[in-house]
Amino acid sequence: MSAYREACESGRFVVSGEIGPPKGTNVQTMLHHIDLLKDQVDGLNVTDNQSSVMRLGSLAVSHEIVSRGGDAIFQMTCRDRNRLALGSDLLSAAFLGIANVLCLTGDHPSVGDHKEAKSVYDFDSVHLIQCARKMNEGHDWAGNDLDGATNFYVGAVVTPEADPLEPQLYKFARKVEGGAQFFQTQAVYDMDHFQRFMEDARTVTEGTEVKLMAGLVVLTSLGMAKYMNRAVPGIMVPDVILEEMGGVPKEEALRKGMEICARHIRFLKENQICDGVHIMAIGKEELIPEILTMAGLAATT
Amino acid sequence: MIIAKKKPIEEIIESLATDKTVFIVGCGECATVTQTGGEKEVAEMKAALEAAGKKVVGVDMVAAGCQELDLKRILRQHKEAAEETEAFLVLSCGAGTQSVREGTQKHVVPGTDSLFLGNIKRAGTYEEKCSLCGKCVLDEYGAICPVTRCAKGLLNGPCGGTNHGKCEVDPEKDCAWVLIHQQLRKEGREDKLARVHPPKDWNVVARPGRVVPAKEEPATEAAGAKKP
Numbered sequence: 001m002s003a004y005r006e007a008c009e010s011g012r013f014v015v016s017g018e019i020g021p022p023k024g025t026n027v028q029t030m031l032h033h034i035d036l037l038k039d040q041v042d043g044l045n046v047t048d049n050q051s052s053v054m055r056l057g058s059l060a061v062s063h064e065i066v067s068r069g070g071d072a073i074f075q076m077t078c079r080d081r082n083r084l085a086l087g088s089d090l091l092s093a094a095f096l097g098i099a100n101v102l103c104l105t106g107d108h109p110s111v112g113d114h115k116e117a118k119s120v121y122d123f124d125s126v127h128l129i130q131c132a133r134k135m136n137e138g139h140d141w142a143g144n145d146l147d148g149a150t151n152f153y154v155g156a157v158v159t160p161e162a163d164p165l166e167p168q169l170y171k172f173a174r175k176v177e178g179g180a181q182f183f184q185t186q187a188v189y190d191m192d193h194f195q196r197f198m199e200d201a202r203t204v205t206e207g208t209e210v211k212l213m214a215g216l217v218v219l220t221s222l223g224m225a226k227y228m229n230r231a232v233p234g235i236m237v238p239d240v241i242l243e244e245m246g247g248v249p250k251e252e253a254l255r256k257g258m259e260i261c262a263r264h265i266r267f268l269k270e271n272q273i274c275d276g277v278h279i280m281a282i283g284k285e286e287l288i289p290e291i292l293t294m295a296g297l298a299a300t301t
Numbered sequence: 302m303i304i305a306k307k308k309p310i311e312e313i314i315e316s317l318a319t320d321k322t323v324f325i326v327g328c329g330e331c332a333t334v335t336q337t338g339g340e341k342e343v344a345e346m347k348a349a350l351e352a353a354g355k356k357v358v359g360v361d362m363v364a365a366g367c368q369e370l371d372l373k374r375i376l377r378q379h380k381e382a383a384e385e386t387e388a389f390l391v392l393s394c395g396a397g398t399q400s401v402r403e404g405t406q407k408h409v410v411p412g413t414d415s416l417f418l419g420n421i422k423r424a425g426t427y428e429e430k431c432s433l434c435g436k437c438v439l440d441e442y443g444a445i446c447p448v449t450r451c452a453k454g455l456l457n458g459p460c461g462g463t464n465h466g467k468c469e470v471d472p473e474k475d476c477a478w479v480l481i482h483q484q485l486r487k488e489g490r491e492d493k494l495a496r497v498h499p500p501k502d503w504n505v506v507a508r509p510g511r512v513v514p515a516k517e518e519p520a521t522e523a524a525g526a527k528k529p
Contacts, residue, residue, distance in 0.1 A: 159461040
């Protein structure tokens with residue numbers, strides 16, 4: 001069983017981090033981040049051409065994490081591959097010892113750096129979840145028998161700050177029905193709102209073993225917070241956090257962002273709001289161990 | 302209606318670089334409505350080509366560019382010009398341009414870019430609502446097509462890019478999933494939202510599509526006698 005799955009199923013508060021592969025073959029910084037984090041967290045997501053920007057692949061990097069002794073959460077989007085390629089990459093992932101897969105729709109190519117690319121979306125995220133579950137049962141999507149089944153821990157995402165929220169909740173329910181076993185949310189900053197969202201989400205997951213992890217993005221400046229409010233759908237940094245970020249001198253903003261992140265982790269854990277957190281420290285991965293210490297979470301392994 | 306836009310005249314002149322003589326074909330249907338290949342645009346194109354030093358040896362409108370038989374008839378009517386011309390410039394959709402291809406061995410050049418199958422909201426405003434996927438699923442979605450109107454063609458709900466009811470790809474466009482949701486709620490058919498829809502069969506129509514008249518069954522079989 002994968003370390004991430006084991007942590008999720010143990011019932012303790014789970015922590016995952018995220019690795020964004022580089023654009024190019026210079027992997028030193030990425031490998032440094034992997035080595036720094038692999039024993040600090042229960043699992044490491046690897047993004048799949050994040051923001052539709054062409055990068056080193058998530059399959060290769062997920063394998064690298066596993067071979068370095070960490071546990072990888074292989075992100076797969078439906079943007080670039082049809083059902084043949086997705087199924088095949090799932091088998092490749094199983095072959096490479098990758099045990100967790102996170103199924104996403106994927107940003108549209110028009111927001112990335114290959115704007116003229118043909119998008120695929122042959123499957124949507126619900127279909128990809130179903131496909132991975134079918135492969136766990138020994139069948140491919142078309143119903144053919146596999147010579148050896150997979151054994152993935154299958155995850156998905158949900159956006160608590162989606163506006164309007166109701167269609168998002170319906171889709172969340174379809175993902176649960178489709179067989180998603182864990183969820184990581186889009187970044188959340190409004191803990192009251194997230195708490196209300198979790199009440200709705202728990203209604204959907206009642207009677208299942210589905211685990212829900214809050215997504216947290218570390219704020220590095222007031223400008224970053226404002227930018228996300230303006231430009232990133234599904235992320236809402238409330239005024240009170242903006243004031244907090246704006247209330248300190250610029251050079252202390254990063255520390256304030258770390259404090260906020262640690263405070264939210266502590267709040268979510270102590271109040272048992274969700275089952276864990278997924279920390280996205282975009283470009284600031286070296287800060288995660290300190291944030292975990294600030295949050296009162298010792299290394300989990 | 303096939304929605305098209307005019308190609309820039311520079312691009313057309315470049316395509317016709319080696320041709321001194323041109324025959325222009327317009328279309329009386331979609332290209333007339335979208336003002337990309339009606340009589341007025343054909344006349345304007347004639348003037349523009351002449352200004353660029355081309356000799357326009359003939360112009361005509363076909364009732365609909367996609368009618369290959371009509372198109373061949375028109376080319377026969379213009380036999381001399383059709384033989385004299387080095388190139389045909391077609392102000393119709395890509396289908397119309399290929400109808401001309403069927404009727405001549407000369408250089409055939411498109412004068413428009415075909416965009417989509419569009420609904421006419423009002424003169425000059427068109428919206429794509431159907432993408433001819435081969436198996437209509439509108440009943441599942443309150444007669445609002447997610448295959449076409451969701452930028453990602455998602456079949457089971459919105460992506461994380463829904464932004465205050467608009468699409469992340471183009472904030473001018475409504476999120477199809479918000480519209481579908483509202484519509485099914487209005488109709489009291491939320492059960493359609495609470496259902497996992499399978500992925501599309503993209504080979505319902507083997508591309509390129511082709512439909513031919515069904516062969517008539519022999520009388521004995523038509524009477525119901527099944528072969529063993």
